[in-house]
Amino acid sequence: MRREIHFRLNGEAVSAQVAPHENLVEVLQENFGLYGARESCGQGLCGCCTVLVNGRAVSGCLYLGCLVDGAEILTVENNPEPDAVQQAFVEAGAFQCGFCTPGFVLMTRQLLDEHPDPDDDAIKHYLSGNLCRCAAYPEIIEAVKLAARKRKG
Amino acid sequence: MKRAAQSTETPQVGRSVPRLESWLKVTGRAEYVHNLRLPGMLYGKIFRSSVAHGRIKRIDASAAQAVAGVYRVITSKDICEVIPEPYYGPAFHDQPILAIDKVRYVGEPVAVVLAADPHVAEEASHLVAAEYEELPAVYDEVEAMSSKAIVHETLKPAGTFPDLKHFKGRTNTNIALDFHLRRGAAAAAMKRAERVFEHRFRTQQVMHTPLEPLVSVAESTESSLTIHTASQSPSFVRSEVARLLGWPENRVRVRVPFIGGGFGAKLYIKLEALVAVLSLITRRPVKISLSMEEQFFTLTKHASTFRIRSGVAADGRVVARECEVWWNGGAYADIGPRITQKSGFTAPGPYDIEHVAIDSYALYTNLPPAGALRGFGIPQLVWAYESHTDMVARELGIDPVEFRRRNLLRDGRPQATGTVMRDAAIEKVLDRAASLLEWEKPFDRGTGTIRKGRGIAVGFKACVSPTASLAMVAVNADGGCTAYCSTTDMGQGSDTAMAQIAGEVLNMAAESITVVHSDTDVTPYDMATLGSRSLFHMGNAVKLAAEDALKKINQLKSELQLPPDAPIPDIFRKKYGMQAGSVVGAGSYIPSYKSPDANGLTDNATPFWMVGGSGAEVEVDTETGRVRVTRLVNVADVGTPINPRIVETQLSGAAIMQLGFTLLEKMEFDARGQLRNASLAEYKIPGLLDIPESMANEAVVAEQKTGPYGAKGVGETGTFGVSPAIANAVHDAVGVRITSLPLTAESIWEKLK
Numbered sequence: 060m061r062r063e064i065h066f067r068l069n070g071e072a073v074s075a076q077v078a079p080h081e082n083l084v085e086v087l088q089e090n091f092g093l094y095g096a097r098e099s100c101g102q103g104l105c106g107c108c109t110v111l112v113n114g115r116a117v118s119g120c121l122y123l124g125c126l127v128d129g130a131e132i133l134t135v136e137n138n139p140e141p142d143a144v145q146q147a148f149v150e151a152g153a154f155q156c157g158f159c160t161p162g163f164v165l166m167t168r169q170l171l172d173e174h175p176d177p178d179d180d181a182i183k184h185y186l187s188g189n190l191c192r193c194a195a196y197p198e199i200i201e202a203v204k205l206a207a208r209k210r211k212g
Numbered sequence: 213m214k215r216a217a218q219s220t221e222t223p224q225v226g227r228s229v230p231r232l233e234s235w236l237k238v239t240g241r242a243e244y245v246h247n248l249r250l251p252g253m254l255y256g257k258i259f260r261s262s263v264a265h266g267r268i269k270r271i272d273a274s275a276a277q278a279v280a281g282v283y284r285v286i287t288s289k290d291i292c293e294v295i296p297e298p299y300y301g302p303a304f305h306d307q308p309i310l311a312i313d314k315v316r317y318v319g320e321p322v323a324v325v326l327a328a329d330p331h332v333a334e335e336a337s338h339l340v341a342a343e344y345e346e347l348p349a350v351y352d353e354v355e356a357m358s359s360k361a362i363v364h365e366t367l368k369p370a371g372t373f374p375d376l377k378h379f380k381g382r383t384n385t386n387i388a389l390d391f392h393l394r395r396g397a398a399a400a401a402m403k404r405a406e407r408v409f410e411h412r413f414r415t416q417q418v419m420h421t422p423l424e425p426l427v428s429v430a431e432s433t434e435s436s437l438t439i440h441t442a443s444q445s446p447s448f449v450r451s452e453v454a455r456l457l458g459w460p461e462n463r464v465r466v467r468v469p470f471i472g473g474g475f476g477a478k479l480y481i482k483l484e485a486l487v488a489v490l491s492l493i494t495r496r497p498v499k500i501s502l503s504m505e506e507q508f509f510t511l512t513k514h515a516s517t518f519r520i521r522s523g524v525a526a527d528g529r530v531v532a533r534e535c536e537v538w539w540n541g542g543a544y545a546d547i548g549p550r551i552t553q554k555s556g557f558t559a560p561g562p563y564d565i566e567h568v569a570i571d572s573y574a575l576y577t578n579l580p581p582a583g584a585l586r587g588f589g590i591p592q593l594v595w596a597y598e599s600h601t602d603m604v605a606r607e608l609g610i611d612p613v614e615f616r617r618r619n620l621l622r623d624g625r626p627q628a629t630g631t632v633m634r635d636a637a638i639e640k641v642l643d644r645a646a647s648l649l650e651w652e653k654p655f656d657r658g659t660g661t662i663r664k665g666r667g668i669a670v671g672f673k674a675c676v677s678p679t680a681s682l683a684m685v686a687v688n689a690d691g692g693c694t695a696y697c698s699t700t701d702m703g704q705g706s707d708t709a710m711a712q713i714a715g716e717v718l719n720m721a722a723e724s725i726t727v728v729h730s731d732t733d734v735t736p737y738d739m740a741t742l743g744s745r746s747l748f749h750m751g752n753a754v755k756l757a758a759e760d761a762l763k764k765i766n767q768l769k770s771e772l773q774l775p776p777d778a779p780i781p782d783i784f785r786k787k788y789g790m791q792a793g794s795v796v797g798a799g800s801y802i803p804s805y806k807s808p809d810a811n812g813l814t815d816n817a818t819p820f821w822m823v824g825g826s827g828a829e830v831e832v833d834t835e836t837g838r839v840r841v842t843r844l845v846n847v848a849d850v851g852t853p854i855n856p857r858i859v860e861t862q863l864s865g866a867a868i869m870q871l872g873f874t875l876l877e878k879m880e881f882d883a884r885g886q887l888r889n890a891s892l893a894e895y896k897i898p899g900l901l902d903i904p905e906s907m908a909n910e911a912v913v914a915e916q917k918t919g920p921y922g923a924k925g926v927g928e929t930g931t932f933g934v935s936p937a938i939a940n941a942v943h944d945a946v947g948v949r950i951t952s953l954p955l956t957a958e959s960i961w962e963k964l965k
Contacts, residue, residue, distance in 0.1 A: 094240065094247040096240070097424075099424065099425065100504045100891070101503055102891060104892045136241070141235065141238060145238040145239065148238045149234040149235065152231070152857050154238070154703075155473075155704065155861065156473040156474075158244065159423050160238055161239075161240040164238055184900075186900050187900050189900075192869070192897060194864065195861060195865060196868060196898075196899075
């Protein structure tokens with residue numbers, strides 16, 4: 060039942076044997092040893108499994124693996140050197156346990172690509188699909204603003 | 213990542229060092245058990261009870277076993293062949309690894325399907341069938357006191373705690389602990405009091421909801437077992453699994469990498485005994501990862517009922533207080549009996565009251581088990597006594613802050629147990645919370661349908677005692693340092709704090725120190741990472757270990773006739789003729805403690821007190837009952853912070869979590885004990901849109917003289933005052949008093965009508 064799919068993963072052309080029921084998180088974990096996107100709520104409500112498919116954030120726990128055939132996939136592991144968003148998260152202390160952090164990092168990148176200078180309200184709304192049980196929310200807002208400043212350089 | 217220079221004169225304590233593992237976490241590369249896959253590994257999926265209380269008549273696994281790819285279906289019969297008495301628990305040996313003869317709540321594990329493919333295991337687990345003879349069930353903690361439905365036929369105290377021994381073999385009761393404290397003569401003082409006030413409060417059952425769901429992996433040989441687990445208590449897991457198997461502890465190894473949030477959910481035995489025995493049965497590695505839904509059936513926070521009665525003299529002093537608290541422990545005691553006593557004795561609140569009576573009961577019911585959740589019972593108590601305090605003050609026409617000041621427990625005065633308060637900045641915390649709220653200034657009360665109010669609350673907690681922590685600190689030949697401790701870092705920043713403490717002693721940058729994660733083959737014993745105890749206990753142990761290492765280094769210097777400022781690598785080079793050798797310091801910390809007497813009294817109840825206060829400003833919509841928290845200030849006595857930034861985020865995170873328990877979260881059960889909202893779609897935890905518009909989180913200037921560099925724990929403190937501060941603010945805004953959590957728009961609107 061498995062079929063071979065081909066896609067670009069963090070800039071590299073790759074292929075994988077994927078069963079029809081496997082979700083994108085499983086494909087990334089089982090085939091490529093990438094654990095940054097991780098399942099938590101299993102319903103697409105917490106954002107821990109966020110992956111960028113053709114530049115759009117999806118819930119990897121609900122997204123069927125076979126659908127990424129031919130797509131461009133970016134995970135939190137994509138850049139060898141930490142970017143402005145990751146630096147800002149570290150400097151602002153915008154996490155505790157770190158389990159939700161990759162999802163927040165990816166969503167923040169997408170937010171800043173669309174809105175380079177977001178205010179508190181825009182940040183809260185854009186990232187409202189990501190949950191952090193340690194509730195580092197005030198620090199996350201601070202990190203997003205810091206990242207926006209860093210990106211402007 | 214680049215590391216800072218090892219040797220430094222810069223103070224390490226009091227510096228906001230970013231978490232040591234920061235880069236691992238922002239790049240998705242931090243190690244969690246979640247990531248672990250072992251060759252030949254089987255996945256287990258649990259089949260769970262669909263009735264709240266019943267005798268198991270039959271389990272039919274044939275359809276599940278027939279699914280292609282299923283390795284085996286396991287029930288308690290198989291477990292008992294390896295462990296004849298497979299019951300575990302920290303206070304009572306009451307919880308079976310899989311249900312035996314009876315089920316006691318909806319969601320209790322009954323069987324496990326094993327398969328190399330987790331999807332196959334899950335699919336097959338739906339095909340297991342069980343028949344039950346249903347028994348009468350009890351769900352309410354107060355009803356459980358006298359109910360004919362008995363959850364456990366015979367009580368089985370673990371033997372660890374002396375105050376549970378009298379329950380051994382007891383039948384026909386749901387009471388798993390009855391703690392009684394009598395100081396002075398409350399009943400007589402109540403009669404003499406000018407006014408007497410009595411209220412009753414309730415808290416709801418909620419869940420920890422760590423975003424990394426519970427997960428454990430076991431691998432075994434004939435004579436050894438390794439358990440990789442997201443556990444806050446590796447030392448307990450080792451000793452309890454060894455006890456169950458009848459093995460020496462050194463054949464059981466427990467490893468814990470980073471934990472994706474704990475909050476008390478990952479304490480004692482959860483999945484560890486199950487994966488251990490499954491691995492021994494199959495001789496293969498076995499992994500069980502719970503789904504978010506399954507977490508609701510594993511451990512929760514106690515629902516509670518609290519009847520509180522106060523006698524007040526004409527001068528506004530509380531002279532007597534009676535507290536009756538019923539804790540809904542669910543089907544298995546877990547650590548509930550300890551909460552009932554160790555938090556129960558603070559039930560009268562941080563007030564100087566001469567005559568006190570406390571009755572605190574841990575009860576079995578047919579609901580998912582309850583245990584520790586960020587506060588160890590304290591938030592339930594503060595909810596009641598600080599709502600009550602506000603109600604009394606308003607009834608007497610005294611300003612609520614002034615009424616608290618008049619009655620506050622001050623250093624040097626005895627608390628309910630008789631233990632004299634030391635290093636507990638209760639007054640400072642209350643004063644600072646009031647000043648952050650600008651309590652003395654006029655307050656805009658809103659207009660039209662939006663009414664504004666403000667409230668304040670202060671609570672305190674005794675750190676659980678007696679408990680021990682041990683640590684080792686090694687200084688290596690290149691001058692670097694490695695610290696070994698079994699404290700688990702679940703996000704609270706313990707690795708960083710321990711590195712700062714060791715670095716302070718050894719004049720090394722915290723960033724240069726490696727903290728080895730819990731591995732019971734390597735890291736020494738620690739009671740557990742719970743109850744805000746680690747920074748104080750393990751911090752003291754790490755400090756002692758580092759001081760021991762330093763002493764040995766200085767001895768070497770003088771033996772080798774090196775100058776006092778000789779760099780560390782020179783010492784080893786001279787001693788060993790090359791870059792070789794190491795120095796290992798050991799530290800062990802166990803504070804003194806005295807058990808309570810027959811009246812619940814002791815002059816040494818705890819090694820330290822935590823104090824937390826909150827102030828809230830709210831807007832209430834009188835048309836809908838909707839509450840918006842516009843401002844939340846959280847003030848705490850944490851001693852002297854080791855890492856001010858992490859302390860602030862701990863206070864803030866704890867307060868927002870408690871905000872969820874105050875306004876949003878509630879496990880909803882139907883009349884047959886079936887949970888109706890076991891998913892994040894129906895059980896809402898706070899998100900970015902739920903946080904208050906304005907927040908302040910502060911530690912007052914304070915010192916815990918017995919703590920490492922004046923510090924003490926902080927993980928729970930931010931939770932204490934949040935719920936009653938908001939309820940008091942709601943009352944201030946619209947005159948509606950809510951006595952049962954959560955404070956929903958519906959409950960407020962009902963009373964506004």
